[in-house]
Amino acid sequence: MNAQDDKLRALAQAHGIHLEFHDLHGHRHVASPDTLKALLTALGVDIETQRDIDDALTQCTATPPSEKIVFAGQSAVVPTPFPCTWSLLDDAGRVVCDGRAEDQIPLPALKVGYFNLHIKNADGHARILILSRPHRAPDLASRCTARACWGSTGALYGLRSSSNGGLGNYADLGKTTQTLGRFGAQFFGINPVHALGWAMDTIISPYSPSHRGMFNTDHIATSQSLGPTPNDRCVDYSEFRKKHRPRLEQDYQAFKTSGARSTFEAWKAACGQDVHHFAQFEAISETHGYDFRTWPTALRSPGTAVVKAAGPRADFHLWLQWRASAQIHAAQRDAKHSGMALGLYLDLAVGPRPEGAEVWMNAATIAKGVTIGAPPDHLSPEGQSWALAAHAPGPLAKAQYAPLRLMLRRLMQTCGLLRIDHALGLLRSYWLPDDGSPGGYIKQPFDSLLAVILIEAHQTGCSVVGEDLGLVPNGFRDTMNSAGLYSYAVWQFETNDAGEIHSAAALPRFSLACFGTHDTPTLQGFWHGTDIDWWQKVGWLNDIDRLKRHAYRSRQRQSLRSVCGLRPDASAAEVSSHIHSALAQSPAALVSVQMDDIFGEVEAQNLPGTIDAHPNWRRRLPIAVEDMGQNAALRDVAQTMNMHRQLHPSTDDTDDPKEVSA
Structure with a gap:
């Protein structure tokens, strides 16, 4: 394995691609370079040249967090790397609270729902999605x-x-x-x-x-x-x-x-x-x-x-x-x-x-050039290609x-x-590249x-x-x-x-x-x-x-x-x-x-x-x-x-x- 392959693997790992997995029978499957490239492309990462790979690696470490999960009813803090003014808006765009902060933003106890934290300073503006979740779903x-x-x-x-x-x-x-x-x-x-x-008269599943x-x-x-x-x-x-x-x-x-x-x-x-x-x-x-x-x-x-x-x-x-x-x-x-x-x-x-309305309506969040499937298991000894599209984790998060x-x-x-x-697809998803490369697992948020x-x-x-x-x-x-x-x-x-x-x-x-x-x-x-x-x-x-x-x-x-x-x-x-x-x-x-x-x-x-x-x-x-x-x-x-x-x-x-x- 050469230095370029090492960088490719490092970039893949940084984007949540599993470098290997074990199947139901315990057999180890190592992701090939072709698989890694196909999956990175599906995630929207530009890897056409070696310089692209180097730039993508640098960008991985420089990207600030864009969301925070808190428990509803409990106060929380959001660190900020610089002094700023901030405002917290609910999902309808109403201001919940605002203020100034030096190094951390205090959030009040919130109800269950979605909120947007807007942070501003002289250099620009950032937005963080606040997911205020309950401790448990109704049972x-x-x-x-x-x-x-x-x-x-x-x-x-x-x-x-x-x-x-x-x-x-x-x-x-x-x-x-x-x-x-x-x-x-x-x-x-x-x-x-x-x-x-x-208009689809042959699909019945x-x-x-x-x-x-x-x-x-x-x-x-x-x-x-x-x-x-x-x-x-x-x-x-x-x-x-x-x-x-x-x-x-x-x-x-x-x-x-x-x-x-x-x-x-x-x-x-x-x-x-x-x-x-x-x-x-x-x-x-x-x-x-x-x-x-x-x-x-x-x-x-x-x-x-x-x-x-x-x-x-x-x-x-x-x-x-x-x-x-x-x-x-x-x-x-x-x-x-x-x-x-x-x-x-x-x-x-x-x-x-892949050809249907959900993909048509959400092109910005759909992974390109892959479909979802499963490796061989107790349901199908040959593995399964479900021919279904996947939402890519990064773009999906960007779309909140x-x-x-x-x-x-x-x-x-x-x-x-x-x-x-x-x-299990909430944790990891098995993607099959359209180009025929072996499938691999993608970490999900x-x-x-x-x-x-x-x-x-x-x-x-x-x-x-x-x-x-x-x-x-x-x-x-x-x-x-x-x-x-x-x-x-x-x-x-x-x-x-x-x-x-x-x-x-x-x-x-x-x-x-x-x-x-x-x-x-x-x-x-x-x-x-x-x-x-x-x-x-x-x-x-x-x-x-x-x-x-x-x-x-x-x-x-x-x-x-x-x-x-x-x-x-x-x-x-x-x-x-x-x-x-x-x-x-x-x-x-x-x-x-x-x-x-x-x-x-x-x-x-x-x-x-x-x-x-x-x-x-x-x-x-x-x-x-x-x-x-x-x-x-x-x-x-x-x-x-x-x-x-x-x-x-x-x-x-x-x-x-x-x-x-x-």
């Missing part, structure tokens, strides 16, 4: 003085009904929460409902959105019935949209002559500029296609040319967002009225598609985290519980991102789950838990080195525990090794590897029999009953039961690492929402859960996550 005990509860999760697109025409909608969501609430569930979780894009702060219009319930859900087990999105979209157009035309126009206009005035930009993007995409990178140059970022090109059609897409937002809020009201303490449990995807703040606020206002998918999440959670009263699966660094879960974020415990992954599954009694207390997720085999699929057979079917395993994995699964089944008291010849119903009973009695604060498991489904919703090789994001539930209230399987699971997880008030201090193991 179950603070929401309803309870120690434990349960809920269910399911695919919104997979809900059947007498009128949705083929795809579950927000009205079905409200009906489902009402049924579950009457059965004693305290939340209902669904796949992300981010906007996929009107809820985890590949166009914009994470806008809502999926495919789930809008129309004014008139589209007919019952077809009997097919899988959704045909194309056929559904052929029925659904013309009806939305008809509803819009009828709306324009109705008396609700004033309500819509008031919403438009208050919804935020980002929603207007999104509607303009959608309108232009109908003419120029879903990928803004192919649009005429003048339209590749928001501006006057975009407003003109979008024309009155943007109003239609604003109306769609208004309608979707109203229906999601109605579903949350239905959930709360049914007795749910938390109601909707929504999901925040890792990132947006505005894209994240707006996105979180809009989601948290509609739900009682939000899951942050791949929460964890403390700042956590502060933003806590501020938004506090202001909306929303509880948060951090999906912390995978290679979790020491202390990460403790930090999340102490801040009031629940861990995510998937029981089928809780094993010892021999692969034997631990007792449910060992599940972490301050967590949301479940047997599986949309990315894992269902309970029955796990029991029969369906996922292993799929891995062979898509070419990831040969016959020998398949047999080895089935042998390993056999040991896992035996360990579950042991910890759940199951007979070797137990029926599928008995397996399900015992596993759900063990989950119900676990110490986990939140327990989630998948609808697929309640109704005995074998196939999973998603096989990570595949697109068309497996029917991802298409599988429907076998039961219609109108029939769930009379379903014996749902009633039995609810009885099991309620027996052990009623909302008993918390009377001691053992719910404090700092007092329990994470």
